Amino acid sequence: MYALVDCNNFYVSCERVFAPQLEGRPVVVLSNNDGCLISRSDEAKALGLKMGEPYHLVRPLLMQHQVRVFSSNYALYGDMSRRVVQVLSHFAAGVEVYSIDEAFLDFQGMRLLAPDLLAYGIRVCETVKQHTGIPTCVGIAPTKTLAKLANRLARKQGTGGVLLLETPAQCQEALALAPVESIWGVGRRYARKLKEMDINTGAQLAALPEHWLRRHMGGVVGQRLWRELHGQPCHDWNPVEWDEADHQLPTSHASRHSAVCTRSFGRPQHEPAVLAEAVATFAAKAAEKLRRHGLVAHLVTVILGTDKYAPVAGPSTYTAAIALPRATSNPTLLTRAALDGLRQLRRPGVAYHRAGVLLSGLEPMGQAPQLDLFTAPAPDHARSEKLTATLDSLNARFGRQLVRLAAAGVTKDAEGNDQQPVWAGRAAHRSPLYTTRWDELWQVS
DNA sequence: TCTGGGGTCCTAGGACCC
DNA sequence: TCTGGGGTCCTAGGACCC
Numbered sequence: 001m002y003a004l005v006d007c008n009n010f011y012v013s014c015e016r017v018f019a020p021q022l023e024g025r026p027v028v029v030l031s032n033n034d035g036c037l038i039s040r041s042d043e044a045k046a047l048g049l050k051m052g053e054p055y056h057l058v059r060p061l062l063m064q065h066q067v068r069v070f071s072s073n074y075a076l077y078g079d080m081s082r083r084v085v086q087v088l089s090h091f092a093a094g095v096e097v098y099s100i101d102e103a104f105l106d107f108q109g110m111r112l113l114a115p116d117l118l119a120y121g122i123r124v125c126e127t128v129k130q131h132t133g134i135p136t137c138v139g140i141a142p143t144k145t146l147a148k149l150a151n152r153l154a155r156k157q158g159t160g161g162v163l164l165l166e167t168p169a170q171c172q173e174a175l176a177l178a179p180v181e182s183i184w185g186v187g188r189r190y191a192r193k194l195k196e197m198d199i200n201t202g203a204q205l206a207a208l209p210e211h212w213l214r215r216h217m218g219g220v221v222g223q224r225l226w227r228e229l230h231g232q233p234c235h236d237w238n239p240v241e242w243d244e245a246d247h248q249l250p251t252s253h254a255s256r257h258s259a260v261c262t263r264s265f266g267r268p269q270h271e272p273a274v275l276a277e278a279v280a281t282f283a284a285k286a287a288e289k290l291r292r293h294g295l296v297a298h299l300v301t302v303i304l305g306t307d308k309y310a311p312v313a314g315p316s317t318y319t320a321a322i323a324l325p326r327a328t329s330n331p332t333l334l335t336r337a338a339l340d341g342l343r344q345l346r347r348p349g350v351a352y353h354r355a356g357v358l359l360s361g362l363e364p365m366g367q368a369p370q371l372d373l374f375t376a377p378a379p380d381h382a383r384s385e386k387l388t389a390t391l392d393s394l395n396a397r398f399g400r401q402l403v404r405l406a407a408a409g410v411t412k413d414a415e416g417n418d419q420q421p422v423w424a425g426r427a428a429h430r431s432p433l434y435t436t437r438w439d440e441l442w443q444v445s
Numbered sequence: 446t447c448t449g450g451g452g453t454c455c456t457a458g459g460a461c462c463c
Numbered sequence: 464t465c466t467g468g469g470g471t472c473c474t475a476g477g478a479c480c481c
Contacts, residue, residue: 034447035448055448221454
């Protein structure tokens with residue numbers, strides 16, 4: 001058995017923890033660059049506001065109904081997510097973090113400890129709410145796919161936000177209630193195809209022959225979906241590992257294949273120097289992510305994007321890949337490669353709307369075989385490793401990007417005040433970093 | 446003027462290797 | 464006229480997830 005714990009309207013709920021007066025009022029959170037709506041309170045959903053809707057199109061509606069708007073604040077959401085996972089870790093032998101607002105719990109054999117699984121699930125919800133302020137729902141079922149389904153139904157039909165599907169009959173009943181597009185693994189395309197065949201519910205999908213899903217729904221992916229719907233677990237299990245020394249960051253053993261940092265600019269940019277600072281910043285952030293996971297990369301891909309909504313033919317995304325002689329997570333080497341890529345890619349006079357850096361060809365640090373027999377390790381390799389480690393610990397202690405490469409640019413004015421780089425995205429409504437910055441702590445008066 | 450970011454898996458086809 | 468078999472790696476594209 002698996003339990004899926006899902007935080008309700010997660011980003012909005014995080015904002016409400018520190019602004020309880022917004023309880024019961026319509027609230028939305030915007031994507032990076034204040035682009036689209038990515039989290040909505042129940043009241044905002046009731047106004048007809050849709051997930052992913054462009055902010056500039058619904059602005060009049062938001063003003064009309066006095067909807068409270070937030071720019072996204074990932075430092076806050078990431079920290080709240082970590083707290084939720086920490087609470088969950090006390091309730092199961094294993095926790096798999098699936099996304100920033102969802103986690104699976106290993107409930108195998110849980111019956112022995114908690115004969116009443118439903119009551120146990122309710123206790124999970126209550127404890128998370130009490131310890132973090134975040135409301136959740138829990139779905140419990142024999143497979144991850146069925147647990148997702150149970151979770152989806154839990155809010156409306158569950159007990160205290162919890163729904164337990166245990167017997168085949170219970171699973172069948174739930175599947176019959178589920179629109180086919182709500183099944184985990186059935187996206188827009190497959191949903192349309194299925195509806196054309198008059199397959200409208202999860203139960204109808206599960207009733208198709210296994211080989212049909214293999215043939216028409218992505219090969220083994222479809223086959224796995226069929227089996228999961230029939231109670232046979234097919235998905236991997238990748239629990240987080242708690243580092244005893246540093247209880248801050250759980251790390252997953254799931255292998256990662258890439259680390260990427262891309263951003264839209266607040267306004268289009270064509271200046272080489274500005275683009276270089278942005279790309280250097282993204283390279284450093286992606287490299288930091290790599291080191292956090294103990295990985296090194298073989299390949300650096302620089303991404304530049306023009307206006308993807310412009311009514312012109314041709315692609316809006318351009319990439320240049322730089323292969324490294326040796327896999328590394330060193331920010332200096334990765335930034336240098338990224339800037340090389342940028343020089344290859346950039347076309348004079350073209351206005352770019354976004355940029356990014358993708359690191360791939362990943363391997364665990366220390367195990368990477370040397371690709372180039374004739375390139376000796378740099379003589380200052382050890383010093384440079386030490387420098388990187390020092391940089392990471394300074395940034396961990398005093399705030400992200402406090403110490404960085406000069407290539408990433410300077411964002412202080414003459415008086416030493418923080419200043420946004422010219423390429424920075426819009427974030428007009430960001431809340432304070434209540435839990436991760438000393439000078440932005442929540443104040444109670 | 447204004448439309449996010451970060452991932453996964455699978456398949457097919459081409460280049461290249463012995 | 465006839466043109467193997469078994470691989471790897473890379474890229475692009477399509478599907479999905481949050």
